[in-house]
Amino acid sequence: MTDEPTDPKPDGGTASQPTTEEPDDFEEHPLEWDEPANNDKAPDERKSVSQPAEKFDDRKLVTGEAKYTADYEERFPDLAHAQVVRSEVSHGRVTAIDTDAAEAMDGVHAVLTPWSDEVPDAKYTSAGQSYPEPSPWDMNVLNEHVRYVGDPVAAVAAEDRETAAAAANAVEVEYEEYDHVVDPEEAFDEDAPQLFDQDEVENEIVGHDYDRNRMSNIEGEIGDVDAALDRDDVHVHETEWETIRQSHAQIEKHTSLAYTDEDDRTVLITSTQVPNHTRRQLAHLFDIPIRDVRVKKPRVGGGFGGKQAMVVEPIPLALSLAADRPVIYEASRDEEFGAMRSRHPMKVRARTAVTDDGEIEAIDLYALSNTGAYGSHGMTVAGNVGSKPMPLYSKVPNARFEADIVHTNTPQTGAMRGYGAPQGTLALEGHLDEVARDLDLDPIEFRRDHYMEVGDLDEIAGMMGGEGAERRIRSCGLDECIERGKAAIGWDDIDQPEEDHLHRGVGMALSAQGTGVAGDELGAAQIMMNEDGSFHLQVGGVDIGTGADTAFIQIAAEVLGCDEDDIIVKSSDTDNTPFDYGAYASSTTYISGMAVKKAAEDAKERILDWASRMLDEPAGNLETEDGEVYSEETGDSVTIEDVGYESVYGHDDREHILGKGTHSTEESPPPFAAQFADVTVDERTGEFEVHKLAVAVDCGVAINPGMAEGQIEGANHMSYEMAVSEGVTVDDEGRAEVSDFDEYGLPSASETPPIESILVETHEPTGPFGAKSVAEVPTNTVPPALSNAVREAVGVRINEMPITAEKIKAKLDER
C-alpha cells in the first residue's frame, strides 16, 4: 500500500472529479452488441434459466441447519468473546484509558487501547470498495480523536460474553471534550467545530475542505443549465426534499470470528458482502501479505450494503493476536443502530426549466449529504444521487448535478441498497409530479416525453466524468412497466370513499438504477467436472441471502445442459474461490453470473470435444441437454456422466475437465421500475392508509422469477420504510436515539401494505441470458410515489420524509 494519496476512482457508477477529457466518441457505444447466439433464448427454449428452480440453500435454511458466522462458535473450544468500549462523547480526545480493573478480572484475555501494539496505527476507510479506494482514510481501528457517540476506543476479549461485557464496563476512559456539530448545514459554516485537521486524513477525496467539514464536493454538467434556466420561455420550478437516516437493520448483526490457523495464516469467518476487499483491507491495515489472509463467508443473514464495509473485522483480529486464541465479535443491536452504518441523510434541491408545452429544457439537482463522523462511501453515494435518477430522462438536453458531502458528529454512514438513488429519486420524481400539476400535464405522459428508450445514448450517466459511464440503451421496458403497474393499481378507476373526510389518491414514480459499477467490476468462476457427470462450481460472487448461488447454478445448468442438482456451488472463500469484487452495486447476477456462464461454456467445450471422440462426430454437430450429449445429425448420444468417466479414466488420453471464466465490462445497463401507491387520507387528522403498492420492474430476463419477485418485494418494503418511518433519529449531541427494533420503525407484517411485484421481461444483450439487475431499483420509488399519492388525495405536498399524519395535518391546516 502506498502512503501517497491515491487518485479517487469512480465507484457506484459515475462520481469522480470533473474530467477535462472529451466525451467518449458515440461510436464507442454501438447499438448492436456482439452477442453470442446462445445468449438469447426464447422462453420455451430455456431449461433452467427463468424457471422456478428451488433456491439451493432453502432446505438448510428452513430446517435451521444453515451455518451463519455465530454458528461456528461451537467449533472453537477456546474461543474468546469480544466487546467494544465506545465513546460516550460526541467529539473529543481520549486522554487516558485505565484498563487495570478489566485486566485483573478472571477470564479476561486481552484489553486493547488505541496505543496497543496489536492495534494498527494506520488510517483506513471501512468502505469495501475497489482499489485505489474512493473513500478517505480517516479512521482508526480504535480512535484517540473521537467524533461521535459510539466511536470505538477500546476492546476486550474474555472467555464468555458476560465477562467481556463486565470487563468492557470496567475500562475507564477519560476525555477532553471538544465542541460538536450535528446539523449538516451548520457544519458547513466557517466557524463550526471542525472534525478533522487536514493531517488527520490520507487519501483525500476531490473537493475536500476540512476547514468547513467538507469531505468532498462533486459536480458535473452537460449542456448549459444556467442558460436554459435564464430563458424567458421557460418556467423554473424549484423544490426541496429531505430523507431519513435509515438503518440496514439486517436481522443478523455484524459478526466476525478471527483466528490464526495451523499454517500460521490469518483466517476470518465473517458476515461480509466483500470477502476479497476485506482480505485486501485487512492485509494492508495489519501489514500481513494478502496471501496469508483468508476470508470465508458462511451464510449471511442480510447485508443491504451494511456489510459492504469492513465494519467489525479488525477488532476480533487485533484481539485474537493479543489473546493468542480465536475471538468472535457479534455487535449488539444497540451498536447496529448507533455505531455501524446507515443511509446518508440528505437534503436535495431539484430545479427544472420547462416550456409551456411541457418540454424539459434543464434538470438541476443539488444534494447536501450528511456523511456523519467518517467519509466511507461519502463521495460515491452522493454521486449516485444524480447519476442514477437523472439519466432516466436522457432526452433532456441540459443537466447538472452538484453535491457537498459534510461531516457531523453523528453516527457513521455508508453504502446502502439504492446507494444514493433513493434520495435523488425522491427529489426528481416528486419534483416532476409538482411540475406536471403546475402545467396541468398528465404526469405519466409528461415523463414519457423525456425518458430513455432503446437506442438512446445516455450522456447524463457520463456527466460526472469517469470512464465508460456514458452508455447506449439496449433494453428498456418502461412503457410496459407503466402499463402493467397502472393496471395493477387501478390507475384509471379509483373509487372515492363515501365519507366526505376521506380522500383517496394514487401516485406513481419511475426509477432507473445501474447493473454493476461501469468499468469497475470483476467476477470470476471455475467449474470442475466430477466423473459422475456432476460439477463443482467455485465462484467469488457473494450470496448474502439474495439467492445468487442459485442463479449461478441455473446459469451453469443452462449452459451445460444438466440438472441443477448436478451442480454443487461453493462461493466466497478467498482461499478456494476465484476473485470477485463482492455483492454490491447490483452487480452479482450480471458480472459474477457472466463469469459463471463463461466458465460453464469453457467446460462445455471440453465436454463436447470428448463426446466428439466418443461418438465419432464433429463437435460442431453436438449439443447437450438433460444430462446427455447428442448429435443433432445422427441422434446418437452419450451421457455427460460417460464423458466424466472417460475423461479422467480414459485409456488413450486423460483430462480433468475444468472451465474458467472471468468477466469485467464497461457496461452498466439500467433496470427500470414503475411504482404505484394507493392511499386514503383522512383530512380531519391527516391519518392515512396505504392500501397497496404495485411495482413493475424491467430486469431483463429474470434468471429465477420467484427470487426476483422476492428481491422486488423486499426492496419495496425497505423503500416503504423510508417513506413512513423516522429511521435512526439523533439527539442534539448526535447520539442515536434508537437502540433496539422496538424503537426503530421497521414496518411489521401487519403494518406493511400488500406489495404486488410485476416482472416485465426485456432482453439485455450484455447480460447473461439477457439479465440485468433487480435488487436495488425498487428501493428508490415508494417515497416519491407515496408523496405524490398524498398530494393527489388531499392536495398537500410532503417533501420531508417520513410522511406522517402530523405533517399532513399541519399542511392541511396551513391551506
Place this chain on the structure above:
Amino acid sequence: MEIQLTINDEPTSAEVGPDDDLATVLRRNGYTGVKCGCDGGVCGASKVFVNDEVRMACGVDARDADDAEIETIESLGSQDDLHPIQEAFVDHFAVQCGFCIPGMIIEAKSLLADNPDPSEAEVREAIDDNLCRCTGYQKPVEAILDAADRLRDDRSVAADGGPEAGPTNGADDGDTDD
C-alpha cells in the same frame, strides 16, 4: 446450576449460569437453528415452543426452563423430508437470507394449530413480531396461507384413511443432529 429439560423429545440436562437465557443454552447445546437478531425479546428470530407456547427463547431465563418441554425448529422436518410449512416456504420463495425464518415457521406452526384456516390479516397479525428485513412479508404470508391448505388437506386425507395417512411429511420428525 444443572437443569433438566426435554428438547425435541430428548430428555437432557444442561449446565446453566445465572445470566444464561434459554436461547444461549439451546445454541450452546447445538440447536443453532434458534437465531438471535436483537438484544432480546423483540425480533422473534429466537422463537421456540416452551411447554407448547411460543416464546422468544432469549427472553426466557434458562433456570426457568427446568423441567420444560422445548421444541425448536430442528424438531420439524429434515432437509429430505420437510414439514408442510417448511415446504410451503421453499415453494413460495419466501426465504431469502433465512435468518428470521426458523422463528417465523415456529410462529406459523402455532398459528395453524390454533387456527387451521386463517385469513391473510390473521397471518400478518400472527407474525407481527417476527421481523424480516429481506422479503417484505409478501411471500412468507402467501407461504403460510398455502401451508394452511396443505395441512388441512393432510388432515382430511388422514381422516379418510387415505394412502397418505399416518405420520406424513416429516411432521414432528426429530432431526436434531446439529
